[in-house]
Each structure stands twice: as C-alpha cells, then as structure tokens.
Amino acid sequence: MRPGDLGVPFRLPLLVLGFAALASGVLGGLARLGWGVPLPTPQLVLLHGPLMVSGFLGTVIGLERAVAIGRRWAYTAPLFTGLGGVALLAGLPPALGAAAMALGSAMLLFATTRLLLRQRTLFLLTMALGAFSWLAGNLLWLAGSPVADVVTLWINFLVLTIAGERLELSRFLPPSPTARRVFTLILAALVTGGFLAATRAGIALYGAALLGLALWLLRQDIARRTVREQGLTRFIAVCLLSGYAWLAVGSLTLLAAGRLAGPAYDAVLHAILIGFVFSMVFGHAPVIFPSVVRVKMPYHWTFYLPLLALHGSLLLRLAGDMLAVPALRSQGGMLNAVALVLFIVSTVASVLRGRRASARR
Numbered sequence: 001m002r003p004g005d006l007g008v009p010f011r012l013p014l015l016v017l018g019f020a021a022l023a024s025g026v027l028g029g030l031a032r033l034g035w036g037v038p039l040p041t042p043q044l045v046l047l048h049g050p051l052m053v054s055g056f057l058g059t060v061i062g063l064e065r066a067v068a069i070g071r072r073w074a075y076t077a078p079l080f081t082g083l084g085g086v087a088l089l090a091g092l093p094p095a096l097g098a099a100a101m102a103l104g105s106a107m108l109l110f111a112t113t114r115l116l117l118r119q120r121t122l123f124l125l126t127m128a129l130g131a132f133s134w135l136a137g138n139l140l141w142l143a144g145s146p147v148a149d150v151v152t153l154w155i156n157f158l159v160l161t162i163a164g165e166r167l168e169l170s171r172f173l174p175p176s177p178t179a180r181r182v183f184t185l186i187l188a189a190l191v192t193g194g195f196l197a198a199t200r201a202g203i204a205l206y207g208a209a210l211l212g213l214a215l216w217l218l219r220q221d222i223a224r225r226t227v228r229e230q231g232l233t234r235f236i237a238v239c240l241l242s243g244y245a246w247l248a249v250g251s252l253t254l255l256a257a258g259r260l261a262g263p264a265y266d267a268v269l270h271a272i273l274i275g276f277v278f279s280m281v282f283g284h285a286p287v288i289f290p291s292v293v294r295v296k297m298p299y300h301w302t303f304y305l306p307l308l309a310l311h312g313s314l315l316l317r318l319a320g321d322m323l324a325v326p327a328l329r330s331q332g333g334m335l336n337a338v339a340l341v342l343f344i345v346s347t348v349a350s351v352l353r354g355r356r357a358s359a360r361r
Helices: 008-032 042-046 048-069 072-089 094-118 122-142 147-172 177-195 200-220 231-257 263-293 301-323 326-360
Strands: none
Touching: 008 042, 008 048, 008 072, 008 263, 008 326, 042 048, 042 072, 048 072, 048 094, 048 122, 048 147, 048 263, 072 094, 094 122, 122 147, 122 177, 147 177, 147 200, 147 263, 177 200, 200 231, 231 263, 231 301, 263 301, 263 326, 301 326
C-alpha cells in the first residue's frame, strides 16, 4: 500500500455502501415491474435509476479510481455517492441523496481532471468527459429534472469510463492515428448528443455515436485476439465482446425508435446499462475486486453462469418490450435480478476458493 492510501479495512465499508445501493435499486426496479417485493421505503420505486447508476456503479467506479490514485482524499468520491445511496434508502428527502451524489461525482471529476493535467492522454480525457457528464446529470436531477431527461448523461458517464479504460489498455495493441481520430469524433458526438437528447436531432446524433463506439470497440479491442486464449483471459474477452454487442443493440433500438420513450426507453436503457455495463462488471470483477480488497479470485468455469443468465434474461426482457407483452418484460426483469445474485454468489465462492488454496499452500 502506498503512503497516504487507505487500507482494506477502510475500503470495505465503501464497497458495502455500494452493494446496499445495488440491492435497494434492484428491489425498486422489481417493484416498478409489478413484483410484490418488500421495500424499506415506497420512494425506492422512483429511485431505481439513481441508486443503480450513482449509488452502486458510481461508488464502485469511484472506489476503483481512488485505489488507483492512492490518495486518501480521492476516497471522498465513493464516500459521498455511497452515503447518498444510504440517504435514499433510508427514506430521507431525495434532494439530500442527490446532493451527496453530486458532490461525489464532483470529486471524481476533480480527481480525473488532476490526472489529465499531469498526463494529457486521450483515455484520461475520455474518463474526464464521462465524469463531467455524470456531474451535469446529477446537478440537473438535483435541480428537479426528471430521470428521463438526464439519463443520457448518466449513460455517458458509464460508457465513457469503460471506453477510456479500454483505450488505456489498448497500449498493448495501439489503434492507428486514423482510428484515434475516429474515436475523437465519436467522443465529441456522444457528449454533444447527450446534452441535446431532448431534441430529435440530438437523440439521432446520440444513437449514431453509441453505435459508432460499439463498432469501434469491437474492431479495436484486444479482446478479439484474447478470446482465443483459455481460462480467465477468454472469459474476460467474452464479457467484453458480448457487452459491445449489447451496446450496438441498444443504439440500434434507439435509432429505430427515434426517441427515448415508451417501450424503447426500457429496451435501450437495459440493453446498455444491463447488457453492456454489467457485462463489463462481470468481466473486470476478477481483476479489480482483488486489487481493491486484496483477495484472490481464481478462475472457475462457473464464472460463465451469471453471464449466460444475464444475456438470457435480457433477451426475454427486450422481447417483452418489442412485442408489447408486459409479462415477458416483468419476467425478464426478475431474471436480471437473479443473474446479479448469481454473480455475487460466484464472486464469494471464488474468494473462498482463493482462501482455501492459500491456506493449503
């Protein structure tokens, strides 16, 4: 551990805050789909999106970046977003949770911008624009804008963070100058379209940019080669490539609908936020989780079970959206939750296997 960093005992509570937001966000989402699940507070039905994006994913991403930075002040980002999720879960006024999440996103933007000023690279610029989009979305939500009006900015936070991390790793297979210029154009279109998504032209630009990013990642990512390997390397590659496919599905659905409303709203959001983002979470967890909490997660073939459940449940959910069959959408949503539970069980089982292996040695 570097001087000035926080140890694992201080990181674990932040991780717990993130997973508390995940659990409450999933329950809120299931209630929205008509399932009679117990809710700590009725307002969770309306807070599914903020809890999942800012409370869980924002906290986990902020924690991972704080570990990479290695400075105590960087942990204020996941601390504030995690506490914001707890505030929403406790039934406190939503503005209080929104303010804490906005403060956490501001700290992440500050940390990323600080790195960018020291190391002017395209991947850090991409992450900084993602953090900026997140902060803008959180501030607009705090000011009273409905989730539907800021969701493209929240999507940009996740999409650009992931794209920036993949671009950082592309040093092993660097893209050509032309590919980098294309990526820069896609980046500009995503940010512009995200802010103009309330207009028809803006949503068309945004959908095209998302599709362009999916195709760019499919073409440029080293996963196209590593998928031929074995074990964990292949598993990560399968997660990445399948995630890019879901990003393409979400963008094509958005372009076909021409607006982010009605059945397309559920289909686009979950193709991207569940299909793309959680495929990335599943794939990177065996690498990031050990670095954050200092445990071993040896690969096992059962890693594929949550991934298969995720893809199958999402296909069912999108079929319900496209066919206008609410029962299918509802069943797909419940199976989405089952896939996340399987992922948590798989992660815990892998950690226990790692401990047993260490004890034998």
